[in-house]
Amino acid sequence: MAGSGLQIFAAYPALGPRGGLYRWYPFQNDAPPSWLRFGGWLAGARHWHFAIAWFLIFNGVIYLIYMIASGEWRRRVFIPSRDTSNALAMFSYYLRIRKTPPPEDFYNGLQRMAYTSAILFGVVVVLSGLAIYKPVQLYWITAAFGGYDVARVVHLSCLVLLASFTAMHLVLVALHPRTIVTMVTGGHRG
Amino acid sequence: MARLITRRKLLLGLAAGATLAGCDAGGTATAFLAGMERWNERVDRLLFSENRLAPEPPASELTPEADFPSYFISDSVPLAPDNWMLVVGGLVARPSVFSLDQLMRMPRTGMRVRHHCVEGWSAVAEWHGVTIRELAKTVGASRDTQYVQFRSFDNGYYSTWDIESSLHPQTILAYGMNGKTLDPGHGAPLRLYSPVKLGYKSVKYLTEVNFLANRTGGYWEDQGYDWYGGV
Numbered sequence: 001m002a003g004s005g006l007q008i009f010a011a012y013p014a015l016g017p018r019g020g021l022y023r024w025y026p027f028q029n030d031a032p033p034s035w036l037r038f039g040g041w042l043a044g045a046r047h048w049h050f051a052i053a054w055f056l057i058f059n060g061v062i063y064l065i066y067m068i069a070s071g072e073w074r075r076r077v078f079i080p081s082r083d084t085s086n087a088l089a090m091f092s093y094y095l096r097i098r099k100t101p102p103p104e105d106f107y108n109g110l111q112r113m114a115y116t117s118a119i120l121f122g123v124v125v126v127l128s129g130l131a132i133y134k135p136v137q138l139y140w141i142t143a144a145f146g147g148y149d150v151a152r153v154v155h156l157s158c159l160v161l162l163a164s165f166t167a168m169h170l171v172l173v174a175l176h177p178r179t180i181v182t183m184v185t186g187g188h189r190g
Numbered sequence: 191m192a193r194l195i196t197r198r199k200l201l202l203g204l205a206a207g208a209t210l211a212g213c214d215a216g217g218t219a220t221a222f223l224a225g226m227e228r229w230n231e232r233v234d235r236l237l238f239s240e241n242r243l244a245p246e247p248p249a250s251e252l253t254p255e256a257d258f259p260s261y262f263i264s265d266s267v268p269l270a271p272d273n274w275m276l277v278v279g280g281l282v283a284r285p286s287v288f289s290l291d292q293l294m295r296m297p298r299t300g301m302r303v304r305h306h307c308v309e310g311w312s313a314v315a316e317w318h319g320v321t322i323r324e325l326a327k328t329v330g331a332s333r334d335t336q337y338v339q340f341r342s343f344d345n346g347y348y349s350t351w352d353i354e355s356s357l358h359p360q361t362i363l364a365y366g367m368n369g370k371t372l373d374p375g376h377g378a379p380l381r382l383y384s385p386v387k388l389g390y391k392s393v394k395y396l397t398e399v400n401f402l403a404n405r406t407g408g409y410w411e412d413q414g415y416d417w418y419g420g421v
Contacts (some may be wrong), residue, residue, distance in 0.1 A: 012310035019257030019313065042308065043414035050416075051226035135306060135421045136244045136386055137237040143245070148304060148312045 001052055002159055003038025007045030009156065010037060017149045025153075046172065075106040078116035083109035096123055118165045125158035227416060234420045239412050240354055244303045246387035252302070253313040255368060258308050260375035261389075263409065264345045267374045268395045271343070273377055276363075280339070280400035283330030290365060290379050296320040296328065303385035306421045307408075317383045319364035322356045322399075331401045339406050341398040349382075349393050349408035353419065358386050364397065388419040 010031040016022035039045030067073045078087075086109030089102035094110075102108060107115070131142040131151035145151035173179060225245045262268055274292065279285040300318035307313075322338065338356040341348045355361060361384035365372050372378040379393025384392060390410045 008310065012307070014311070017251075017253065017312045017314070018259065019254040039413075043410075043416070046308070046416065047223045047227060047414075050230050051223055054226070056227075115270050132310075134237060134421060135304070136233075137239070137242065137313075139242075148306065152310065 001049065001056060002163065003036060004045040004049040004052070004157060005155075006032040007037040007039045008042060011042045013150070015153050016154070022149075022153070042126060048078065050133070053126075057126055060126065064119075076112065076115060078109070078112040078172040083112050085109070086115050114165065114168070121161045121165070123157045123163065125155060127156060128152075131155075216345075222319050224311045230416070231418045234418045235354070236353070238354060238386070238420060240358055244301075244360055247304055247314050251301065251304075251314045252268045252368070253315060258305075258313045258315055258376070259307075259311070261396050262344050262375075262394065268342075268344045269374055270379050270395070276380060276396055278325065278329050278400075279398070280402050281332035281335050282401055283332070284328075286329050293320055293363060293380065294365060297324055299359070300366075301360055301362075301385070303360065305385070305389055307389040308415065308419070316368050318363065318366040318369075319362040319380070319383065321359060322361050322363065322382075323359065325363065325399065325403065326357065329401075334403050335401040335404050337402045339398075339400040339402055340393040340396060341400070342393050342395040343397050344395040347393060347395070347409045348406075349391050349411065350402070350406045350417075351387070351391065352418070355384065355386050358384060360385055363399075386420060388421055390415060391419045 013031040014021055014028045015025045020109055027176060037045070039048045067076070086102050086104075088109075090104075090108045090110035092098040093101045127141060128145055128151045130138055131145050132148060132155060135142040135148045135151075142148055144150055145154055173183075193343050205405050226380075260267075274290070276288045276290075277286075279286065297320065298318055299321050300316065302314065302316040305313045305315065326335075335353050337350050338353060339348065339350045351361075361382070364383040365379060367373070372381065377396075380396045381394040382392045382396060391408070405417075407417070408415075411419075
């Protein structure tokens with residue numbers, strides 16, 4: 001999705017409508033590097049993007065239904081009143097301000113915050129995608145984002161946020177290599 | 191709690207399946223994308239409503255004319271021949287030839303809409319002309335029409351539309367833009383315009399409109415762009 005999306009973006013690597021490019025965006029007309037792109041050209045990338053999108057949506061919906069129906073969300077979702085102080089403590093521990101990590105149950109507060117925000121970015125990336133895919137037939141989604149060109153900014157921003165999440169995730173996995181086994185196998189039964 | 195399918199077993203199963211599917215990956219990918227394009231067109235047609243009008247942005251959002259791109263495939267701006275006429279045929283009771291004056295005497299439709307290009311940019315302009323719906327009535331288009339084909343004098347550029355989008359109240363043969371006569375850059379003397387499709391579907395420099403029972407392609411569609419091209 002990311003590679004084909006960047007290939008599509010390369011066809012008009014600017015933000016804002018024609019004649020009204022957004023001044024705050026520093027990379028107007030800079031296409032993303034070709035090694036990040038997928039699909040060969042605009043039409044090829046569009047076919048991949050709109051084909052794989054269905055699997056992303058299908059996967060996401062199953063995940064959300066399972067989360068809610070099983071009650072799993074209770075120990076996974078970031079609940080500010082419960083998790084904020086723990087997340088801050090964990091953050092200070094990573095910054096070496098705190099010597100010991102805070103107590104941790106299934107996840108620590110910082111993990112909950114990161115994983116919950118990733119789910120949120122996932123939902124927003126799909127909605128903003130629909131907004132720029134069908135700005136006339138689904139005009140109400142487009143309008144909710146503040147219009148076509150704003151929705152395009154949101155869509156690209158979600159990609160940047162999700163990529164940052166993944167990068168951070170990989171760094172932390174590299175620092176705690178034993179967690180890979182738990183992630184792949186599903187961890188302890190309980 | 192016992193689970194019927196553990197994550198471990200699922201991953202092993204998927205790995206085995208992926209190994210088998212790995213053979214003939216190129217052909218498989220092409221077939222997969224073609225199947226998904228057919229599926230996406232079904233969804234597109236389901237989402238489309240003949241009565242849903244594209245929203246009209248305020249005049250303050252009009253794109254400065256110099257900033258509204260004008261694409262054509264000829265080496266230089268295509269210019270209409272002096273004896274230009276629009277030929278309308280196919281499944282019609284009265285095959286006809288129209289001069290620009292005759293088209294301008296037909297009921298006039300105007301709108302201010304946002305244009306969506308396949309490349310990702312948008313721009314706003316006002317367009318005026320006569321609807322395909324009105325044209326279909328005038329020439330007596332058959333009920334068997336499923337597709338409408340538009341041909342041009344821009345080096346053979348053409349496209350074909352589904353009948354539902356063609357008869358949308360905002361799908362017009364435009365002879366004017368932003369209150370003025372259409373200029374050569376934007377398809378003079380007559381172009382197809384509609385906010386319900388991506389820009390490449392709106393054929394400029396029109397020469398022919400054909401009401402058809404069978405689908406034909408288009409300049410970009412034949413090279414791989416999606417045929418439906420709806421927004």
